[in-house]
Amino acid sequence: MLFSLSFLVLSISTLATALPNLGERSLHRSSVTLEDRTLGPLNTNAKRLAAGLPPLPAARAWTPTGTDGAKRSTPSSATYTGAIKVVRAEDNGDFGYISKTLDASGRYIVDIKDNAASVSFLAYQSGSSATISITDLTATSDERKFTTNIGAAIPHGIELATDSSNAAVLGGTMLTLGGAIAQGTTFTTILGSDVQSAIWSFDPASNKLTASWVNSNSETLAVTLFWNPTAPAVVLTVDANKYAQENPTAFPITLALTS
Numbered sequence: 001m002l003f004s005l006s007f008l009v010l011s012i013s014t015l016a017t018a019l020p021n022l023g024e025r026s027l028h029r030s031s032v033t034l035e036d037r038t039l040g041p042l043n044t045n046a047k048r049l050a051a052g053l054p055p056l057p058a059a060r061a062w063t064p065t066g067t068d069g070a071k072r073s074t075p076s077s078a079t080y081t082g083a084i085k086v087v088r089a090e091d092n093g094d095f096g097y098i099s100k101t102l103d104a105s106g107r108y109i110v111d112i113k114d115n116a117a118s119v120s121f122l123a124y125q126s127g128s129s130a131t132i133s134i135t136d137l138t139a140t141s142d143e144r145k146f147t148t149n150i151g152a153a154i155p156h157g158i159e160l161a162t163d164s165s166n167a168a169v170l171g172g173t174m175l176t177l178g179g180a181i182a183q184g185t186t187f188t189t190i191l192g193s194d195v196q197s198a199i200w201s202f203d204p205a206s207n208k209l210t211a212s213w214v215n216s217n218s219e220t221l222a223v224t225l226f227w228n229p230t231a232p233a234v235v236l237t238v239d240a241n242k243y244a245q246e247n248p249t250a251f252p253i254t255l256a257l258t259s
Contacts (some may be wrong), residue, residue, distance in 0.1 A: 050255065051089055075126045080202070082257045083116035083139070084209065086151075086227065086234075089252040095227065098150065098170075098234070098255070100138040101195040106168040106189030107233040108150060119257075123202040130212075131178025132200040139172060147172035151197035152213065152236050153190040154182060159219055160213050160238045165246040166225070167235040168213060173197045180215050199236070204255070209255040226250045 051151040054112045084098040099111035100118070108117075118137040123129035124184030160166050173195040174187035182194030199211045213236055224240040227233075228250040237243040240252060 036188060068255055075124045077122055077129075078125050079120060079122050080257060081118065081120045082259050083113065084119055084134075085256045085258045086110050087256060089254050092254075096252065100136070102172065102189055103232060106171050106191070107231065108172075109232050110227055110234065116123045117150070121200070121202070123204065125204055128201055128203045130201045131198040132202055133175055133178075133197040134200055134209075136172065136207075144172055144189070147189050149173050149175055149197035151176070151188075151195050152199050152211070153193035153195045154189055155193055156184060159215050160223065160236070162238055162239050163242060165237065166245045167237040167243060168196075168223075169231070170236075171195075171233040179214060179218075179220070181216050181218060207257045213238070225253050225255065227253045229242075 016117060035103050059198075075205055086095045086097060087093065088095050093173055096110040097113050097116035098119075099109045099115050101109070101115060103109050103110065116137075119134050121132050121134045123132055134150045136144075136148050136150050149172065150170060152168040153171045153173060154160070154166075154168040158166055160168065169190065172189035174183075174185055174197065176195065176197045178198035180196065180198070182196050184194045189194045194212060197211060201210045202208070202213065205209075211223050211225060213223050215221060221238050223238055225237040225244075226235045226240075226243060226247070228235055229248070230249050234253070235243075235250070244250060246250075
């Protein structure tokens with residue numbers, strides 16, 4: 001009797017060892033069947049909901065930042081140096097150069113190339129650059145320490161406007177911000193004036209320099225450059241016809257950077 005009971009226990013133990021773990025395999029196969037055979041990969045919200053699972057987390061779209069866009073769209077810049085050539089607008093004839101020597105009133109005049117001011121400015125290598133300040137590299141005296149920019153000056157309280165012969169003149173000025181209205185300062189070679197230095201635009205394709213002016217209401221105005229030999233001075237005015245009528249010896253000019 002004892003032998004029969006021992007044999008029975010041994011047989012059951014041997015059978016349990018030999019048989020596979022049916023519960024584990026059944027669970028594993030059930031998992032495979034649920035994902036791979038019935039629903040496929042659970043990679044959509046519909047399949048996950050059908051399987052009793054929560055939806056997928058929302059995907060976050062990537063949006064380029066302002067800095068990323070600027071890096072792709074902003075052209076590279078370079079430092080330009082040279083002299084500023086003065087050309088008669090009516091016939092494109094060379095007239096002279098912006099001089100390194102100011103007149104007795106602190107105004108820039110036109111002179112021969114040997115006396116031209118050496119200038120420098122930072123601008124884009126392609127496309128037009130606006131609100132540039134031009135540095136006069138020859139303005140090295142102690143008197144010009146804070147007025148090394150070739151800017152424009154206008155008497156206090158005077159505005160440039162259409163139907164007016166009012167004009168600003170080129171002189172040595174302090175550095176001002178682009179888009180800023182004229183600043184009253186002692187840092188100018190033309191005393192008693194409000195000044196702007198960031199008046200210039202540069203086109204590297206043609207090497208042309210053009211100018212603009214910001215009135216006290218922050219309006220940016222296109223201007224025409226004149227050489228007035230009577231003053232003498234290089235001037236900026238909004239109403240070219242009006243200025244020419246009241247200053248018959250003056251004539252319109254254009255400026256270009258040259259080596």
